[in-house]
Amino acid sequence: MQAIEYLKEIDNLPIPGERWTYVVETEHSGIFLQDMNIEEIILTSHLDKITADYTTMKVEVEIVYKCGHLSPSAFYKQITGLETAMMYIFQLGNHVQPCRECTTLFETNRKEGSTLCKDCRFFEFHDRINQVGEKTCSICQEPVVRFRLDCGHFFHIGCLSRLNKNQLRCPNCRAPISRKFLHRFMKKSSIKPLYCSETSGSSFSLSESEIDEEFY
Numbered sequence: 001m002q003a004i005e006y007l008k009e010i011d012n013l014p015i016p017g018e019r020w021t022y023v024v025e026t027e028h029s030g031i032f033l034q035d036m037n038i039e040e041i042i043l044t045s046h047l048d049k050i051t052a053d054y055t056t057m058k059v060e061v062e063i064v065y066k067c068g069h070l071s072p073s074a075f076y077k078q079i080t081g082l083e084t085a086m087m088y089i090f091q092l093g094n095h096v097q098p099c100r101e102c103t104t105l106f107e108t109n110r111k112e113g114s115t116l117c118k119d120c121r122f123f124e125f126h127d128r129i130n131q132v133g134e135k136t137c138s139i140c141q142e143p144v145v146r147f148r149l150d151c152g153h154f155f156h157i158g159c160l161s162r163l164n165k166n167q168l169r170c171p172n173c174r175a176p177i178s179r180k181f182l183h184r185f186m187k188k189s190s191i192k193p194l195y196c197s198e199t200s201g202s203s204f205s206l207s208e209s210e211i212d213e214e215f216y
Contacts, residue, residue, distance in 0.1 A: 003086030004054060014057065014082065017049030033065070035158065036098045036105070039072060040064040041089050045082070059085035063092065067103040068161025070185055075105040101146045103158040120146050138172045139163070151175035157185060 007013045007022075014020035022043040031038045042062040047054070059082060063075040075096060079085040088095055096105045099117035106117040116124060123145040126132070137144040139159035148154050153172045160168070160177075169176055 001083045003083050003090065007082075007086070014045060014047035014054070016047050016052040018047070020045045020047060033093055033096065033105070034098055035067065035162075036103065037066045038063060038092070039066055043085060043089070045085075054082040056080065057082055061085055061088060063089075063096070063105065065098075065105055067098065067158050068163075070103065070157065070161045073104065077107070098158070100158070101144065101156055103156075103161065116145075138170060149175065149181075150178055161185075 004013070012020075012022055020043075024041045025039075026041055027037065027039040029038075040063075042064070043059055044062075045057050045059040047057050057080075059079045061077045061079055064072055065075065066072045077088075079088055095108060097108050097115070098105055099120050100115045101120040101123075102117065104117045104119070114121060127135075127145055135144050135154045136142070137155045137159055138149075138153040139155050142156070144154045144156055146154075147157055147160075149170050151170050151173050153170050155171075163171075168182070
């Protein structure tokens with residue numbers, strides 16, 4: 001069992017009857033999924049004092065991730081077995097992927113092969129049922145199904161998240177993006193403060209007043 005041997009090496013094997021936590025700060029480490037930055041990986045569990053069985057312990061996996069200057073989000077999954085949980089995070093790209101519409105991480109279903117999360121697949125099916133013509137992202141010019149600006153143009157959330165802070169307007173008509181929309185996707189976070197990355201790679205944090213000044 002490779003992962004359990006690794007935990008032995010770093011002196012972090014679960015102790016029977018005690019709560020176990022394994023945390024890795026992965027921000028700026030080069031670990032990412034496609035264009036998604038993985039910022040933190042957290043595993044928590046409790047090893048039964050009587051059985052002390054690593055193969056049956058329930059492990060809660062939390063993946064904190066971020067796309068561009070969107071607010072950080074988290075993906076959760078419960079996995080049975082310590083070795084299985086550790087291998088899951090070591091091979092994360094084989095199990096989860098970001099939705100091409102909203103950037104939310106979702107578990108990959110290899111049978112379906114979809115690049116959309118369940119929420120965004122609703123909009124795809126809606127357009128199909130109502131025979132809505134294909135829409136195009138105003139930024140990357142690829143097909144899009146969900147997000148529409150007040151001006152009527154569509155885009156992918158991930159594409160918007162990579163724009164320079166001074167370009168948070170519709171790329172087609174330069175109409176401003178609504179305060180409500182920006183607050184929903186670029187301010188709402190209970191995990192970490194919002195950090196916006198410019199195309200140069202420098203970072204800065206924005207207060208509520210600065211958001212009003214910069215974006216509206």
